[in-house]
Amino acid sequence: MFQRLDQDTGGALSRAVRVRDFQGKEGQTLCLGAPSDSLAQVQIIGCAPEDGADSKSEALVMEEAGGRAFRALEKSGYASEQGIIVVPDCLASYAAEVALGARLTSYRFTKYQSEPSKPVKTQRLSLVLSTEEAAEAALSRWTALQAVADGVFLTRDLVTEPSNVLYPESFKNRIEALKELGLDVEVLDRAQMEKLGFGALLGVAQGSEFAPYTVILRHNGAPSAEDAPLAFIGKGVTFDSGGISIKPAAGMDEMKGDMGGAATVVGLLSALARRKAEVNAIGVVGLVENMPSGTAQRPGDIVKSHSGQTIEVLNTDAEGRLVLADLLSYTAQTYKPALMVNLATLTGAIVVALGAEHAGLFSNDDSLAVALVQAGSETGEKLWRMPMGEAYNRAIDSDVADMKNIGGRPGSSILAAEFLKRFVGKTRWAHLDIAGTAWLDKESALAGKGATGFGVQLLDRFVQDHEAQN
Ligand code: BES
Ligand code: MN
Numbered sequence: 001m002f003q004r005l006d007q008d009t010g011g012a013l014s015r016a017v018r019v020r021d022f023q024g025k026e027g028q029t030l031c032l033g034a035p036s037d038s039l040a041q042v043q044i045i046g047c048a049p050e051d052g053a054d055s056k057s058e059a060l061v062m063e064e065a066g067g068r069a070f071r072a073l074e075k076s077g078y079a080s081e082q083g084i085i086v087v088p089d090c091l092a093s094y095a096a097e098v099a100l101g102a103r104l105t106s107y108r109f110t111k112y113q114s115e116p117s118k119p120v121k122t123q124r125l126s127l128v129l130s131t132e133e134a135a136e137a138a139l140s141r142w143t144a145l146q147a148v149a150d151g152v153f154l155t156r157d158l159v160t161e162p163s164n165v166l167y168p169e170s171f172k173n174r175i176e177a178l179k180e181l182g183l184d185v186e187v188l189d190r191a192q193m194e195k196l197g198f199g200a201l202l203g204v205a206q207g208s209e210f211a212p213y214t215v216i217l218r219h220n221g222a223p224s225a226e227d228a229p230l231a232f233i234g235k236g237v238t239f240d241s242g243g244i245s246i247k248p249a250a251g252m253d254e255m256k257g258d259m260g261g262a263a264t265v266v267g268l269l270s271a272l273a274r275r276k277a278e279v280n281a282i283g284v285v286g287l288v289e290n291m292p293s294g295t296a297q298r299p300g301d302i303v304k305s306h307s308g309q310t311i312e313v314l315n316t317d318a319e320g321r322l323v324l325a326d327l328l329s330y331t332a333q334t335y336k337p338a339l340m341v342n343l344a345t346l347t348g349a350i351v352v353a354l355g356a357e358h359a360g361l362f363s364n365d366d367s368l369a370v371a372l373v374q375a376g377s378e379t380g381e382k383l384w385r386m387p388m389g390e391a392y393n394r395a396i397d398s399d400v401a402d403m404k405n406i407g408g409r410p411g412s413s414i415l416a417a418e419f420l421k422r423f424v425g426k427t428r429w430a431h432l433d434i435a436g437t438a439w440l441d442k443e444s445a446l447a448g449k450g451a452t453g454f455g456v457q458l459l460d461r462f463v464q465d466h467e468a469q470n
């Protein structure tokens with residue numbers, strides 16, 4: 001492919017590579033203006049990992065190269081509505097990943113801007129491969145990857161929506177619209193949750209004007225409907241003011257994204273439905289708003305959870321764990337899943353510990369933890385396993401109830417995980433604390449500033465591995 005382009009340009013490409021000493025390292029790009037009559041410009045994107053760089057799967061390197069190619073096109077003064085990426089023969093098997101990277105990088109959220117501040121010029125991007133077989137193989141893989149990209153976009157949209165637009169009921173309505181993908185959607189309203197004994201979740205919701213909902217999405221793709229499902233559970237706090245234990249004003253707006261766990265679950269289930277994954281999966285999201293008001297929960301209140309255990313609410317800002325507590329025990333009991341993975345923007349402390357580079361992983365099952373870490377390193381959504389243990393668990397014992405919802409600052413991300421663990425029983429379980437990774441203040445490899453959609457690709461890969469085993 002390179003040779004052909006090089007010939008068509010009278011050797012301009014190889015000359016430029018030589019003269020400019022282009023090494024083809026990851027992150028390097030070489031731009032040639034008008035190398036022939038028919039080409040406005042050619043950008044050569046390096047993909048060879050630097051020595052000493054973090055090790056990455058080849059698929060991820062190519063996905064990121066696709067993202068860089070897209071950005072290079074956009075930034076150059078020549079960008080037109082039509083872009084072309086020429087995939088060299090030796091990398092043809094990764095063409096679908098290149099397309100995925102380009103697509104993910106093209107995401108914009110412009111619905112509230114009269115003039116988009118970062119408009120996308122490239123409306124159509126074609127990938128060129130040198131044989132028909134390679135093109136067909138890439139295209140058939142693209143169908144599944146496009147489903148994942150759509151899932152990531154849905155998650156990013158939901159996280160970016162402000163809380164006056166996306167509140168529990170409107171979030172629920174958006175999930176119900178996904179029935180058209182073939183997902184089953186079941187809704188539990190306040191009265192049903194009261195009957196089921198969701199005292200922990202309802203306590204969080206009681207200060208808000210907005211009615212709370214639990215929504216259950218189901219994708220049945222396994223050969224047998226009887227197969228125990230994989231369960232994904234998300235914290236969906238559409239705004240977290242902290243409640244009566246109110247947060248400081250600075251940065252409070254970021255708490256519109258406190259439903260990031262639920263958004264990832266919804267994006268994932270939409271991807272599984274779109275790509276017709278051969279697995280049974282359920283998504284369970286608890287949608288509530290955490291507000292201070294005359295009806296709000298008070299510090300010191302004691303609530304009874306779905307599991308029957310009582311909780312002393314010492315800080316109304318430690319609300320995510322209260323929402324998840326009811327969802328976890330309800331899911332374990334009702335659906336008897338093969339395993340449960342919950343996602344939540346749960347603690348500020350995980351941001352202090354791991355920054356934006358890794359999400360925190362907590363689990364009661366070593367093989368599940370290993371599989372998740374592996375899926376994350378393959379998709380570039382990295383997880384770091386955190387410790388758990390009895391001594392941490394003791395820190396949330398209460399003097400007046402079965403437990404309290406906070407236990408002091410030391411190790412507080414771990415204490416939150418220990419709190420959740422009290423509601424999972426014997427089910428294989430993992431908790432992903434995505435507080436540091438769901439929203440970024442600067443551009444990353446495959447996402448602009450803002451919502452990342454963290455976890456959709458990772459969990460889709462995790463599900464794929466599960467499909468392969470059956
Ligand atoms: N939603 C927050 C956690 C959070 C912080 C997410 C920063 C994203 C960015 C959570 O509900 C919370 O308020 N956690 C408290 C817990 C504390 C009161 C024990 C925290 O982390 O400070
Ligand atoms: Mn909070």
Ligand code: ZN
Nearest residue numbers: 237240258320
């Ligand atoms: Zn929160």
